[in-house]
Amino acid sequence: MNRELLQKAEQFIFECYEELGRQGAGERVKEIERSIEDSGTYQHTFEELEYGAKVAWRNSNRCIGRLFWNSLQVFDQRHLQDEKEIRDAVYEHMNYATNGGRIRSTISVFKPKQGNEEVRFWNHQLIRYAGYEINGEVVGDPASVDFTRQCEALGWQGGGGRFDVLPLVVQVDGSKPQWFEIPEEHILEVPLRHPEYKWFSDFGLKWYAVPFISDMRLEIGGIDYTAAPFNGWYMETEIGARNLADEFRYNLLPNVAEAMGLNTRRNSSLWKDRALIELNQAVLYSFKQDKVSMVDHHSAAQQFQLFEKKERTCGREPTGDWTWLIPPVSPASTHIFHSSYTDRMDTPNFFYQTNAYE
Numbered sequence: 001m002n003r004e005l006l007q008k009a010e011q012f013i014f015e016c017y018e019e020l021g022r023q024g025a026g027e028r029v030k031e032i033e034r035s036i037e038d039s040g041t042y043q044h045t046f047e048e049l050e051y052g053a054k055v056a057w058r059n060s061n062r063c064i065g066r067l068f069w070n071s072l073q074v075f076d077q078r079h080l081q082d083e084k085e086i087r088d089a090v091y092e093h094m095n096y097a098t099n100g101g102r103i104r105s106t107i108s109v110f111k112p113k114q115g116n117e118e119v120r121f122w123n124h125q126l127i128r129y130a131g132y133e134i135n136g137e138v139v140g141d142p143a144s145v146d147f148t149r150q151c152e153a154l155g156w157q158g159g160g161g162r163f164d165v166l167p168l169v170v171q172v173d174g175s176k177p178q179w180f181e182i183p184e185e186h187i188l189e190v191p192l193r194h195p196e197y198k199w200f201s202d203f204g205l206k207w208y209a210v211p212f213i214s215d216m217r218l219e220i221g222g223i224d225y226t227a228a229p230f231n232g233w234y235m236e237t238e239i240g241a242r243n244l245a246d247e248f249r250y251n252l253l254p255n256v257a258e259a260m261g262l263n264t265r266r267n268s269s270l271w272k273d274r275a276l277i278e279l280n281q282a283v284l285y286s287f288k289q290d291k292v293s294m295v296d297h298h299s300a301a302q303q304f305q306l307f308e309k310k311e312r313t314c315g316r317e318p319t320g321d322w323t324w325l326i327p328p329v330s331p332a333s334t335h336i337f338h339s340s341y342t343d344r345m346d347t348p349n350f351f352y353q354t355n356a357y358e
């Protein structure tokens, strides 16, 4: 008898039935106990799965977007077995979530790990740009260089551009992973332009509209969902202050600062700071013009403050990882900077897992 699994299941069921106001938690635990005795595991009902996924989001200490935890759309895809039907479910998720720009927070849950049978996406995010390293120089996203090499080793051939969308890579029960070029009808992108600086569009920059995290493990009541891709919408700083700004990513601050005519030879001109603001302004402006959901870091912080209040009203002290919750631009202009949070990992939750590829 797997006593550890039974204990985790018991804790989850009592919390779940209590919060949902359901009767029969005791009977349900007995049923689960019999199942674990017979098969070494147990199956969540859809209601338990849906609640577990929502609470996993609510427990995500590094997430500033948790106010909307209860509106997560949960797709139960645990019945799917082969790579092609899993691929098709991913495409359906992308379409539903993208929704022409009115992004809907969504998670698709594929079958849980059982022994050494598990489903894994090799992608960090379902949509991400390739990175090609050629004698020390990188074209595209430096963060994707390793995964791009893996995709090429599987037979994928990229176009060598700055914004090539990588293939979807699905691995089922340890067999050879299958890769699929994602049809462009599932990929919404936003070309980046600036409200005042007409020269900005000459950089030829764009970013994908929807972030889909596909490499984290969703744990609910001791069950490990190793393939449970989820999406929300972006906070602008993720694109404008990190993905396009980090020196080890697209490293665009010097380019923007030069085009602004700033003195990039002296830190004290604050050229990096001025370039950062205009880059983030361009991201917000472009997404707004294209009617693609996005939140600015001030509004996101205010929403998080409301989340904190609502949690305390429900008798729960919100947990958080301050180092990730503060935005990378003007952090002290938000209440988060002046607050403190306990970084306790409650379950259900999302966890990192070892890379699916070596």
Ligand code: HEM
Pocket: 053, 057, 060, 062, 063, 064, 065, 066, 068, 072, 105, 106, 107, 230, 231, 232, 233, 234, 235, 238, 295, 300, 324, 350
């Ligand atoms: C709806 C809009 C949402 C916004 C604006 C948002 C915003 C963010 C941001 C800015 C981060 C930090 C990411 C980074 O710095 O790399 C984050 C982290 C995170 N979010 Fe959210 N989020 C949203 C929805 C969601 C949803 C739907 C889920 C899951 C169901 C989720 C789960 C997480 C998790 C697990 C992390 C931590 C990731 C890690 O440790 O690497 N978020 N979120």
Ligand SMILES: N=C(Nc1cccc(CNC[C@@H]2CCCN2)c1)c1cccs1
Pocket: 211, 212, 213, 230, 231, 232, 233, 234, 235, 238
């Ligand atoms: N807005 C989002 N951002 C987000 C959320 C979780 C994880 C990530 C990716 N974080 C890792 C990246 C890559 C290194 C540091 N940042 C982004 C969302 C992604 C999926 C749902 S919301």
